[in-house]
Amino acid sequence: MPPLDLHVAVFGASGAGKTVLLAAFYRAQTQPSFQEEYAYKIQAVNKAQGNQLLGRFYRLEEGKFPEGSTRFDEIEFDFFPRDLPEAAVRVHWYDYPGRWWEDEPVDAEEREAMRQGLLKLGMSQVGILLADGAKYRSEGTGYIRWLFEHFADECDRLRRTSAATGDEVSFPREWILALSKADLFPPDYGARDFEREVCRDADDQLAKLCSVLRAEQAFGHRFMLLSSVAAPADAQVDPRTSLGVRTLAPAILVSTVEGAVREAQATRKEKSAKETFFQGLRDLVQFVDSVDDFLPKRYQIVSKILRFVSFKDFASTRVDRLKKVREDALRRGDTFKAVLTGMVAALRDEEGLRAYHQNQ
Ligand SMILES: Nc1nc2c(ncn2[C@@H]2O[C@H](COP(=O)(O)OP(=O)(O)OP(=O)(O)O)[C@@H](O)[C@H]2O)c(=O)[nH]1
Numbered sequence: 292m293p294p295l296d297l298h299v300a301v302f303g304a305s306g307a308g309k310t311v312l313l314a315a316f317y318r319a320q321t322q323p324s325f326q327e328e329y330a331y332k333i334q335a336v337n338k339a340q341g342n343q344l345l346g347r348f349y350r351l352e353e354g355k356f357p358e359g360s361t362r363f364d365e366i367e368f369d370f371f372p373r374d375l376p377e378a379a380v381r382v383h384w385y386d387y388p389g390r391w392w393e394d395e396p397v398d399a400e401e402r403e404a405m406r407q408g409l410l411k412l413g414m415s416q417v418g419i420l421l422a423d424g425a426k427y428r429s430e431g432t433g434y435i436r437w438l439f440e441h442f443a444d445e446c447d448r449l450r451r452t453s454a455a456t457g458d459e460v461s462f463p464r465e466w467i468l469a470l471s472k473a474d475l476f477p478p479d480y481g482a483r484d485f486e487r488e489v490c491r492d493a494d495d496q497l498a499k500l501c502s503v504l505r506a507e508q509a510f511g512h513r514f515m516l517l518s519s520v521a522a523p524a525d526a527q528v529d530p531r532t533s534l535g536v537r538t539l540a541p542a543i544l545v546s547t548v549e550g551a552v553r554e555a556q557a558t559r560k561e562k563s564a565k566e567t568f569f570q571g572l573r574d575l576v577q578f579v580d581s582v583d584d585f586l587p588k589r590y591q592i593v594s595k596i597l598r599f600v601s602f603k604d605f606a607s608t609r610v611d612r613l614k615k616v617r618e619d620a621l622r623r624g625d626t627f628k629a630v631l632t633g634m635v636a637a638l639r640d641e642e643g644l645r646a647y648h649q650n651q
Pocket residue numbers: 303304305306307308309310311312356357358359360361387388389390471472473474475517518519520521522523
């Protein structure tokens with residue numbers, strides 16, 4: 292069976308940390324120790340790109356950060372279960388110059404690259420809005436308010452300029468708000484704290500952004516902390532210390548399932564207003580064979596996921612139970628179940644609990 296395709300768009304201004312995150316994401320999940328612990332690993336579909344990412348990481352080890360990005364790149368990663376030959380999930384990831392959200396293109400060629408690139412970002416299933424942790428640390432609440440307002444304005448502008456050239460832009464339906472450079476925050480600061488501050492201090496700006504994205508149900512509920520490397524102000528860069536980099540793929544996967552449950556709930560007229568996510572999920576699992584018929588095409592991945600991860604495993608908070616299911620799946624050679632259950636487990640381990648928080 293071909294792997295499940297997941298398209299991920301990271302939205303972040305220049306310097307927010309997109310390129311470093313990509314290098315750290317790749318390096319962390321190709322390590323033998325990662326495979327041992329999480330029971331899956333990733334490989335770049337294009338080996339040359341994989342080497343470029345590793346090269347970037349090795350330069351980070353020497354304290355050298357990358358230059359600002361100058362072009363749009365699409366990178367594909369396959370997620371393989373430990374010791375099994377088939378990939379279960381293929382993640383498509385985009386890296387591009389963050390100044391596209393701030394400046395006018397320098398020439399016609401860049402204008403076209405930008406147009407195509409931003410359309411691709413919009414078509415992704417999951418969007419990650421990256422708040423620059425260094426800026427938040429130094430500027431406080433004002434930065435988060437500015438970020439939401441600026442991003443809302445840019446999305447609005449993109450929609451209008453695209454309409455003028457006949458393109459219809461869409462935006463991802465599922466969103467994660469992530470704070471980059473989380474190493475600059477105290478060690479006990481978690482995604483839960485970030486959520487609290489955002490909802491307390493920037494609720495008006497958040498509401499406006501949700502309405503521009505037409506994502507009232509899907510933006511502003513998932514929060515993450517990300518640190519690609521530890522880079523304290525007055526000491527050497529430590530690329531071996533990261534946070535949330537290993538929680539990211541699982542968070543993306545689970546977000547897609549949640550989006551599908553919500554859409555499926557919305558299509559059922561008899562749904563009671565109080566129906567919970569898990570009731571919705573249970574329903575979806577029961578009707579999994581007919582799910583393809585009523586879910587939008589980009590959510591068809593979900594029916595596959597639900598065939599391989601039982602409702603019980605999806606809802607389980609017990610890491611030991613999930614790990615046992617995962618190991619059994621590995622022994623049986625069940626590629627999908629092994630990787631997907633491994634990902635659900637990663638959201639529940641210590642790092643996952645600090646780095647990821649969902650408030651509703
Ligand atoms: N403390 C800390 N600093 C980071 C981290 N990641 C990136 N940085 C810093 O942020 C700078 C910008 O990171 P990039 O990944 O190049 O930013 P970008 O979003 O790709 O920027 P553009 O390519 O211009 O869009 C780096 O040069 C580092 O100084 C991190 O995890 N922790």
